[in-house]
């Protein structure tokens with residue numbers, strides 16, 4: 001197993017890539033591809049990274065995270081070939097669709113994708129298929145990244161930022177594994193239809209095939225195995241048939257992972273337990289909609305949405321790495337965004353996407369170091385610390401990456 005951690009190491013590779021979007025017109029998007037040779041320097045490994053900054057604070061946090069990724073990588077003998085492409089509202093403005101084919105091709109051909117955020121007021125009234133957020137659906141679906149890993153860790157430096165009591169929040173360290181490409185968000189039948197009484201009805205279908213449950217459960221068992229060996233599967237098996245099958249398949253797989261302690265919990269109880277006693281959780285696995293809600297709830301325990309990274313992985317192909325926050329249009333362009341979620345997403349890219357754990361550890365350590373030195377963006381600021389903007393926080397993390405001794409994993 002562990003195909004989900006498959007590495008895509010391409011050394012001295014020749015790749016076919018589209019031109020850069022900054023100079024692209026609609027016509028140019030259809031122009032013939034050019035061929036680029038990506039050769040690594042002697043003794044170095046080279047990776048192709050697709051950068052999708054997106055909208056709002058996306059470009060600000062991506063620019064900072066790119067520098068940190070480059071520096072941490074270079075200290076571990078890694079070279080990156082970055083290719084920046086438009087997505088979401090930026091792509092709508094440029095070529096009229098939220099996910100241009102060329103952006104998808106570049107993402108698909110890369111070794112890993114780092115995405116900022118998508119969406120904004122400007123496009124809020126667009127028809128559904130022309131909303132920026134559709135790009136995320138297309139990207140996840142077409143890359144077949146079915147496993148979404150979202151860590152929620154309360155750092156001791158930020159304990160005061162949690163809305164929970166200190167003794168409840170202290171020491172929380174969990175990973176939520178959310179199924180990302182199935183369930184009610186994609187199930188058929190769906191849509192708004194007219195019923196036999198002539199009344200409008202909205203239909204969404206929660207549906208899971210056995211193989212979809214098995215593959216996400218395996219990712220979760222493998223993840224729990226590398227953590228504290230505890231896996232809690234969250235469902236609604238007292239009501240939903242899809243959950244009954246979910247529980248049956250997860251239970252059956254447990255015999256393959258005797259070192260992992262499996263438990264089950266109904267989602268309503270899980271929502272309560274996350275607030276009552278979050279420390280009880282190590283790894284949680286759940287379906288698409290429950291994972292969407294519970295991971296946002298868990299993120300609040302840590303204090304700020306600006307701190308939380310995520311990884312979306314498939315069985316093969318590049319993984320998608322992005323902060324969990326949105327484009328924060330209320331603070332966009334003001335140098336107020338917290339870039340740490342995106343920087344930590346870059347660390348997840350190195351660790352889960354490329355298998356470069358040492359470089360990942362350099363970034364994780366540098367983030368802790370910058371926080372230890374008291375640097376805080378507005379969202380995590382508390383009196384006695386030094387208030388900095390997005391760029392300065394990035395510079396401080398860069399300094400810490402440079403100054404730390406080589407990471408041991």
Ligand SMILES: NC(=O)c1ccc[n+]([C@@H]2O[C@H](COP(=O)([O-])OP(=O)(O)OC[C@H]3O[C@@H](n4cnc5c(N)ncnc54)[C@H](O)[C@@H]3O)[C@@H](O)[C@H]2O)c1
Pocket residue numbers: 057116117118119120121133136305306307322323324325326327328329330331336337338339341379
């Ligand atoms: N993955 C994504 O790209 C994604 C996820 C969620 C929402 N969105 C989109 O983002 C737009 C705004 O949505 P929203 O306001 O509901 O959610 P949001 O996450 O963008 O913002 C919620 C609040 O958190 C703050 N915030 C978010 N990230 C921050 C950061 N890094 N540093 C400091 N503060 C931060 C914002 O200023 C805002 O007050 C919408 O168009 C929505 O559809 C995109």
